[in-house]
Amino acid sequence: MSAITVNTFDFDELCNHAGVTADIVVTIVEHGILAPSGREPRQWRFDVSAVLVVKRVVRLRRDLDLDWQGAALALELLDENQRLRAENAYLRRRLERFIDG
Numbered sequence: 001m002s003a004i005t006v007n008t009f010d011f012d013e014l015c016n017h018a019g020v021t022a023d024i025v026v027t028i029v030e031h032g033i034l035a036p037s038g039r040e041p042r043q044w045r046f047d048v049s050a051v052l053v054v055k056r057v058v059r060l061r062r063d064l065d066l067d068w069q070g071a072a073l074a075l076e077l078l079d080e081n082q083r084l085r086a087e088n089a090y091l092r093r094r095l096e097r098f099i100d101g
Helices: 011-018 022-030 050-064 068-100
Strands: 008-010 045-047
Touching (some): 008 011, 011 022, 022 050, 045 050, 050 068
């Protein structure tokens, strides 16, 4: 018996897993924070990472009292910061080989 893995969620599944209303998901999509496949909500499919994105952007709105555009920008900046930190750590490891060598 093989394990079944879920690679995508439909609209309702995303709402349920993220613990948000349908209106919130529609608003998030309208602001370009998520880009589902499909033309309309009943056809939308979301990557499993969308659950975390929805939870993060809703938390940013609540905790920082941001509008949707501000939350989207904050999320983008946090993701860029994380990417730059990872790149910096990688480059430091590479540099250490030359310094210690």
